[in-house]
Amino acid sequence: MIDPSVVGQSHLLVNTGIARLAVSRHERVTLIAEATHCDALKQYLGPDISAQITFVPWHRRSEIRKTIRQVIAGRQFDQIIFTNVEYLLFAYMVIFHWRASRKPILWMLHSHFVNAVGPKKAWRIKTLMKWYLLFRTSERVKFVVLGSRIRANIEAMIGSLARPGSIISIIHPVGIAPLTEDRRSAAVSASRTPRVLFIPGWHALLPGNQELLSNLERIAPEARRFEVVVLANKFEGANNKKTFLMEYTDRLNQIAQAEFFLHLPSDPYRLQASGAMMDMLLTGTPMIGLRTDFGEELTGIIGDFGYFFDDREGLLHFLRSAELDLAEVHRFQANLAAGYEKIIALSQAQFDAVIAS
Structure with a gap:
């Protein structure tokens, strides 16, 4: 190798x-x-x-x-x-x-x-x-x-x-082994506002995605259906290549503490896979985001694991107004938990x- x-x-x-x-x-x-x-x-x-x-x-x-x-x-x-x-x-x-x-x-x-x-x-x-x-x-x-x-x-x-x-x-x-149950987040409940975590990836944030995040910030606190948290993950140059400053275990632990992970891919994702989606297998955290070819293929293997939309307008509308079905969210979590072993077996x-x- x-x-x-x-x-x-x-x-x-x-x-x-x-x-x-x-x-x-x-x-x-x-x-x-x-x-x-x-x-x-x-x-x-x-x-x-x-x-x-x-x-x-x-x-x-x-x-x-x-x-x-x-x-x-x-x-x-x-x-x-x-x-x-x-x-x-x-x-x-x-x-x-x-x-x-x-x-x-x-x-x-x-x-x-x-x-x-x-x-x-x-x-x-x-x-x-x-x-x-x-x-x-x-x-x-x-x-x-x-x-x-x-x-x-x-x-x-x-x-x-x-x-x-x-x-x-x-x-x-x-x-990499998935996080153990005691390191994963508590189950989604109706008693608190679900937290949605966003961590920027390698590619620069597209203007449309930046505008979406700005629109979410402008929602009045009392009207928010989700708490959207943006976690900085700056990278530095090393040997003329980029590497993230955040330790990967820290990234996983942060994702595991959120009820959802916000997925805002760059446009060419029909030509590449998504490590962020594989992070969800390791943490058991459902996703909310834009639809990609890789995400659709993964869904066909492990079942639904989040809410995905064809455009930013649909995604923004969901984050502004959605009423969560807790049974559906628990199904997403169950699919992710079982999905790890499915991916291991299929890739082998x-x-x-x-x-x-």
């Missing part, structure tokens, strides 16, 4: 999930990642799974190809999985080291297609060159995306560049099928 890009707790949910899947099916797993990311993975995978993994940290981006070359020198692995794509490293592996893996190397795509087609001609030409590099230069690679709807959306976007069977999907895996089965193919 190799992640050539992230630091700290970035991509923590995905990489712990893939590590858990790999450990269950391979006798030995070597994981190459930036040093602080290795530390984060060890912390959240726990000692039992971490004991089955050889961690190979790198400290500067200039080291990554050297580190990979040293690890694979003179050896062939059953399977190599890159849990992120970096274009230069992709070309390096396709040209020099595609034989290092007995089976086609797997490359995971995350938000690589977000804003991929810019308004300028030069940007569009650059994008087309990147797509050609990824999807037409080698038959000895396959790509993994986190959800069948995302795969369909990407294939529709890149058109004839997609080789049949080269893009495969597994549901977003989970490699889909991963096993990918490895076997």
Whole structure:
């Protein structure tokens, strides 16, 4: 397993999930990642799974190809999985080291297609060159995306560049244990105003989402059906990459103390999964938010786990006027509680099928 890009707790949910899947099916797993990311993975995978993994940290981006070359020198692995794509490293592996893996190397795509087609001609030409590099230069690679709807959306976007069977999907895996009952929030009750928590994500808050939050703030206190709380989660630069300042366990504990989590995704969420939705599996906290392809796919697997709307107007109207059905909310919580094991089982089965193919 190799992640050539992230630091700290970035991509923590995905990489712990893939590590858990790999450990269950391979006798030995070597994981190459930036040093602080290795530390984060060890912390959240726990000692039992971490004991089955050889961690190979790198400290500067200039080291990554050297580190990979040293690890694979003179050896062939059953399977190599890159849990992120970096274009230069992709070309390096396709040209020099595609034989290092007995089976086609797997490359995971995350938000690589977000804003991929810019308004300028030069940007569009650059994008087309990147797509050609990824999807037409080698038959000895396959790509993994986190959800069948995302795969369909990407294939529709890149058109004839997609080789049949080269893009495969597994549901977003989970490699972190859910919070225990005593660390979760109290059940929703009619005796108090339900609290809805919002934590900004990686991408900048869209103007429409910012306006929605401003409209919620202007609701008179005596007229509020929900208490909306915005929790700052600023990020800082590290090794030229962004990492959140908030510890992931602190994020989960904050979510667990709220009755609902407010989900305001950026527009391109048809091309990427949502770690925030997987947080709900770990905390058992229902969501209120905008509908996304990944959310619809997850609902089809675990059942309803919140209130979702096609536009901000519908979401704002709900937050202004909704009368909660407590039985319905309890059903959301039950679906999330059972959904964790469903996702674990489904992602393992889909991963096993990918490895076997």
